[in-house]
Amino acid sequence: MTTTTTTTTALPRLGRETAAARARSRPAAPSGTGIVHLGLGNFHRAHQAVHTAAALAHTDGPWGILGVAGRTPDVARAMREQDLRYSVVEISPERTRITVPAVHTGALVAAEQPEDVLDALAAPATAVITLTVTEHGYTFSPRTHGLDLDSPDVRADLRGDAPARTTIGRIVRGLQRRLRLHARPVTVLSCDNLVGNGELTGRLVREFTEALPAAEREELVPWLESAVTFPGSMVDRIVPATTDTYRDAVAARLGLYDAVPVPAEPFSMWVMEDRFAAGRPAWEHGGALFTADVEPYELLKLRLLNGTHSLIAYLGALDGRETVPDSVGRPFIAEAARRVLYDEYLPSLTVPPDVDPDHYAGQLFDRWANTALGHRTRQVGSDGSVKLRQRVPDPALLHLRAGRMPHHLALTVAGYLCCVTPPPGFEPGPHAAAMADPARERLRAIVAGAAPGTGVRSAAAVRAVLESGLLGDGLTEHPEFAARVAELADVIVRHGPAGAAADALLATDGAPRPTD
Known part of the structure; x- marks a missing residue:
């Protein structure tokens, strides 16, 4: 790994104007926020965001992504400092290609802005909630594959302690707020490497809901069944961790400093069930495959x-x-x-x-x-x-x-x-x-x-x-x-x-x- 030099950090910062001038980038952010994504890590930024950018290049629409980091603020803060821009460094032995997806409309940190996250999940414009929180982020029991009710974080979320600590708790509290606002139906789309990730996510959300006090449970359960879908998906792209090597690559090729570039291989695949409750981007034009059996x-x-x-x-x-x-x-x-x-x-x-x-x-x-x-x-x-x-x-x-x-x-x-x-x-x-x-x-x-x-x-x-x-x-x-x-x-x-x-x-x- 190389070390970022003073010269590199002294370069102009990647941002809206500099990206548009020097990189393959959308000139402006999407017209609205239709997706809230939980898990603002490298994989999301090199996979779903890239497929979404390609879809919007074909068919524009209000499908900007509000990215939500869990506890670690570094990526969200850097993205805000860069007008929500970052570069994807696509690397193979034959070539290096750098693009700037420019599809994010905001970047939050759930531990620091919990109410803003719940508001985003409940917003009428939000039609899709996507997740890349890793297998560990679903707080399910390895034995039962059900919600881990012994987890202190799950118990705290069920009590209603603020802020919500778990992904499932955060989703359910956002859906409760959405129901109270009479917002339109919504889709929750897991993009993590889990067998039956859609079915599992839906089951964990329902189990969390069933464990709530009766008054909360009775209003939410029927709405979940009628207004929320949990399609399955398969995602595939090798995305290593960011190092100074990739910051230096951006500096050398674009003459810009990017604090949070994402390295990725050229290959990318996304397969989904087409069960979306309130619309979606034209992801089929962004390289995604839709099938009845994921x-x-x-x-x-x-x-x-x-x-x-x-x-x-x-x-x-x-x-x-x-x-x-x-x-x-x-x-x-x-x-x-x-x-x-x-x-x-x-x-x-x-x-x-x-x-x-x-x-x-x-x-x-x-x-x-x-x-x-x-x-x-x-x-x-x-x-x-x-x-x-x-x-x-x-x-x-x-x-x-x-x-x-x-x-x-x-x-x-x-x-x-x-x-x-x-x-x-x-x-x-x-x-x-x-x-x-x-x-x-x-x-x-x-x-x-x-x-x-x-x-x-x-x-x-x-x-x-x-x-x-x-x-x-x-x-x-x-x-x-x-x-x-x-x-x-x-x-x-x-x-x-x-x-x-x-x-x-x-x-x-x-x-x-x-x-x-």
Whole structure:
């Protein structure tokens, strides 16, 4: 990473006038605000905002986006200082392309401006509420997939404490205000990597509503059923974290300083159900696909892209690799990725009729190998306690129930556990240690309690982890899976990730497995 120089920060700031003069940008903001987006992170700004800008370039309309950050104010403040402009730095080995979407009409911080956020959710002009709050932001129980009523934040939101702390609480309080104002129907559109994200979001909103006092519940429940829709969606674009490298790229190409540029790969995909209660932008002209059945696309992405991506990140981090391209450039990691994708994930899903699986897989490897983008293993590997239960259990159970051991899915879990709760005396390396995970301390305690001194090398420790609900309930019925995870974790400790990948490959091919 390079360091932003004084010369760079002394350049003219990106803004309405400078962007229009030097970058591909809309000359003016949209004519009105029709979308409130919760989660003002990089992914939203490089995905939904870009698709919306393309849609508005084709068919204009009042579809500006009011972006809402949760607690961290940096992006919102920088956007306000830049007339709500920022740049998208689209990078491939062949070229760098910089655009300025210019579709935001405001930027709020929920922790600082809670009433303004609720007013925006309730505003008559708001027709769509979109979300990118990550899997962790839905506060649901990993065991029941229902609202986590044991969460102190959920309980505070149910009491009506201000400000609202959770995404679901914020949405419901905004919908209550909307009902009182007799505003038009509205759509709540999840754009996060969750199986059945539309159905899940709707269910969590209804569960929160059912837990409210009777007077609040009785007026809101029928209105939810008649006036609010929760379509499903699938989103796909690799968007790394912002670094000074990308600020310098904007400075070099545009002669402007942008505090919050967003790097992204050229590829972008968005698939949605067309169930919008009060209209939407012409997203089909912005590259989006509408279908009656999102699930096949969703599972294709969650398993082939996200699931394989996780394995690459864990093996790469354990091998000392900072980035995904460096990781997939290692032959043993590339082969492990091919095996989990083709042998274990692909048989677990129905490929959409308009997708060629070999072409799609080839695209994935090209995307992972994008050395110009440099997606970091620590970023991809973070939050595995939330991500893996969306990716691993169902494919693993399909194979186990058919009498097959999914060795590379077991390797994914072993790699994850060695990264976030390494056995005593084992150093997973700086990139694994830097992975953020909300369950890290809880998992360490579970492992230490189940098998003191042995860590995840013990089948008892892995069983205890699975029984904690990390991957749901089904895998606890297959102790052979826990035993295989423990074996592969032990190989990682003794022979490194390359040795574990070789063990999984040999077992998959039916060849003799190595012994000490």
